[in-house]
Amino acid sequence: MALQGTVIRTIFQTAASFGAAFDTLCQLSGIRPEEISNSENMVEWEKAALIWVPLFKLSEDPLIGLHVGMGTDKLLHGMIGFLIQSCKDIDQCIRMLCRYGSMASPMVEYRYTVNEVATLEIAQHQMWLMKYPEPARHANDFLLAAVMNTCSALSGKRIVPLRIELAYKMRNISEYRKFFGCEVFFNKEANRIILSKEAIATPLLTSDQSMFELFNSIMADKQALLASNSTAENLKQVLFMQFKGRIPTIEEAAAALNMTVRHLQRRLLEEQTSFRNIAGIIRKEIAIQLMQNPSIKLSEISDILGYSDLTAFRKAFKSWTNATPKALRRTRV
Amino acid sequence: MALQGTVIRTIFQTAASFGAAFDTLCQLSGIRPEEISNSENMVEWEKAALIWVPLFKLSEDPLIGLHVGMGTDKLLHGMIGFLIQSCKDIDQCIRMLCRYGSMASPMVEYRYTVNEVATLEIAQHQMWLMKYPEPARHANDFLLAAVMNTCSALSGKRIVPLRIELAYKMRNISEYRKFFGCEVFFNKEANRIILSKEAIATPLLTSDQSMFELFNSIMADKQALLASNSTAENLKQVLFMQFKGRIPTIEEAAAALNMTVRHLQRRLLEEQTSFRNIAGIIRKEIAIQLMQNPSIKLSEISDILGYSDLTAFRKAFKSWTNATPKALRRTRV
DNA sequence: ATATATTTTACGCCATGGCTTTACAGGGAA
DNA sequence: TTCCCTGTAAAGCCATGGCGTAAAATATAT
Structure with missing residues (x-):
């Protein structure tokens, strides 16, 4: 961006x-x-x-x-x-x-x-x-x-x-x-x-x-050119730009991309990825960005990303980064 | 009440x-x-x-x-x-x-x-x-x-x-x-x-x-009569009635009772109790009341009682009741 | 392509142990 | 009574394991 x-x-x-x-x-x-x-x-x-x-x-x-x-x-x-x-x-x-x-x-x-x-x-x-x-x-x-x-x-x-x-x-x-x-x-x-x-x-x-x-x-031509990316790139765009407190569901994302859920899944499978995978990438990116502001508490970041449970966020974070949030904050100081 | x-x-x-x-x-x-x-x-x-x-x-x-x-x-x-x-x-x-x-x-x-x-x-x-x-x-x-x-x-x-x-x-x-x-x-x-x-x-x-x-x-006489309770009872009244998202601090409670913090502590010591003790009783009472509405999540009760951390609330709850919240909810159904 | 069924995975909820920080307890001097 | 100081307990924050459920993945039939 x-x-x-x-x-x-x-x-x-x-x-x-x-x-x-x-x-x-x-x-x-x-x-x-x-x-x-x-x-x-x-x-x-x-x-x-x-x-x-x-x-x-x-x-x-x-x-x-x-x-x-x-x-x-x-x-x-x-x-x-x-x-x-x-x-x-x-x-x-x-x-x-x-x-x-x-x-x-x-x-x-x-x-x-x-x-x-x-x-x-x-x-x-x-x-x-x-x-x-x-x-x-x-x-x-x-x-x-x-x-x-x-x-x-x-x-x-x-x-x-x-x-x-x-x-x-x-x-x-x-x-x-x-x-x-x-x-x-x-x-x-x-x-x-x-x-x-x-x-x-x-x-x-x-x-x-x-x-x-x-x-x-x-x-208009330029915009169309920018848009003719892979489905995964377009999905990333949609998930990131339409992020408002939570990652959109796969139905919402498919609708934004003018295709059915099943079609979207097929396109992503062709590109060796999945909605869950892309959504995880976006969450990780936003989480790591927000963690660089030390005044933002972990519980706030968890809330912002749509998790209603801090322990679930911790587990997800560990699965994305192979590090605990505190450990990652220490290395990035 | x-x-x-x-x-x-x-x-x-x-x-x-x-x-x-x-x-x-x-x-x-x-x-x-x-x-x-x-x-x-x-x-x-x-x-x-x-x-x-x-x-x-x-x-x-x-x-x-x-x-x-x-x-x-x-x-x-x-x-x-x-x-x-x-x-x-x-x-x-x-x-x-x-x-x-x-x-x-x-x-x-x-x-x-x-x-x-x-x-x-x-x-x-x-x-x-x-x-x-x-x-x-x-x-x-x-x-x-x-x-x-x-x-x-x-x-x-x-x-x-x-x-x-x-x-x-x-x-x-x-x-x-x-x-x-x-x-x-x-x-x-x-x-x-x-x-x-x-x-x-x-x-x-x-x-x-x-x-x-x-x-x-x-x-006025009747109100004064009702008020001439033990310090502990008056404190309970104050903590309960002035509960708005969190238990008042000992400073706030002492001010409401028209005495200094140290004086309040001495009076309570005379009655074999303490502010922490009374505050714990009030929290326990409110928590147990709210837990009787099954649509209220534990995290909401924790928030309502002023805990910013659910694990701290769980520990406090266990210390009050010798039971976990879920176990207590099961016995009270 | 859609619809349906089955499988998989990640989140929600539960519980606990550990460490740090802060609010309170309480003794004592003035 | 107030003020100061020290010690302690409880809350804040961190991390992890376990279990159930719902959302997504995927296979299969049409």
Whole structure:
């Protein structure tokens, strides 16, 4: 899992105005400038997640994510960036973000629903939230602010949401209100931008139908290409991306892959693996990731992975790693 | 722990209009009519909690508690009933209910706060809620309705709350709305009646200052008499009544008993016991009560008692009972 | 390809031993 | 009475073995 490199470049460049030199940030984040100069290049998710640590240290700004997002008027670059700026209105922009956003940042899922109001939910992967809670918060603030800024920049009008809902604790609410221009609620169940139907109907100044169709076609082809992996790889993707407190059942996974359970089992058998095998791999990966945050207790990791019994988790862990959790934590320090 | 017997008599008499004969209810509840004919007599808490089971079976009414409460215009009887009807206004009524209510129904705590609005919270003991969730719901509905009905009856005006908040799932909301005459919210964190300041300032038709002072003096003396137990008994009372997910610490208990930690330890030593000893007794008692509901898992009981580790709970349980939890559940079936 | 039946495996639940840490017990001085 | 200090017991955390059950694997018939 990774993040489009140029998003990081944008963040670092914008942060220069907060007293943080571009080169210093690269160095402190372990990122070479060439890694983030090309919109096709992806940066490993942990490197991307942790850029906020030096950013915070250097700026001493508890709202560094929000402030950097304020200064970002182009969230994504390259092909997807061109696609978005060619959309006809804000609504289509957000739909394209939802459809292709995961190609640029697979650790974030964008969900969009339109009823009386339009709701865009930004869902970071739970593993990221658990392992690096504070950097995840800055990243989310950044995304929200950058999304709104980008919408305003492309439409030539200040787009004001109906309200913002944030899943974390309040922190200097007046800064949020000032930037978004609407009420902001903390401690909500998810991170959401709620927009009016008028707002999402706002046309873009940069709209270009033929360019839109061109870029959309290219993106769709690219997405299809990425998807033509082995069944095992696709299954891993599904299990990992749709992980929310428990591994999906084989029925759910088969449905997500548009095949029957028995067919999925046959395909996996052809590839010398099984659903149970893949599910174990995903659990192991998430467990080991979370164990690298020493403040996360073993019982929490067990709960997160869907085990209702700690002894069962211990046994499973031993079977994956041939080591006990404590022993593995010792070796990884 | 018990409940003022005449409250049950009132419930049974009111339920007669729902097709349930008084004698039948007594028989099905294992309660002799003499037990509930005297306002000074108390009925064991489990008998009192379980009266709703036959009531529900006979009436087949999922809102039996609410409906019986609707027909009850005198919540408490005897001395405390006279005290309440002698109050000057609704506000004083509720204060007396909070102060002396636990003498009539120790398994319920009434909490009252007045800010912009007046909030009366009715908190049933957690052990009751866990062991008998459905009867607890009926009892709570009954209490809420009876409290409002009693207020209206004593003041000669229909007292309409600002809103009602209930901690359980929605069930035929229109019946609640119709009776209370205000909005009702379910799935809230506690059971509360929210009243306006105008409502609580409503004077009682039955107000009598000299009778109030007489009954208040008698109740205060009686409460003081009940309290002049051994330190161990008082501590048990405090630990049990203030149990909310964990046993209070020795500091908290000492503060509740108006003495220092060291003084409490000395008093208990004089009575050949200790805080740890008393705390263990309370934990054991709650654990055994909850284990009698087979749908409550051991891990839930462990959590409820404040253990963050199931193996520690198992060990403690063995030390209290000389039996494993499963073995004890087998013998008690 | 699906449906059914049988087999296998991993999770849920139970119980216990071991080690560390922390809350309490209790003595004693002021 | 308060304050301080030392010792101890119980809770927190770790790890493992055992047994039953349900989900998944797989064989087989259609």
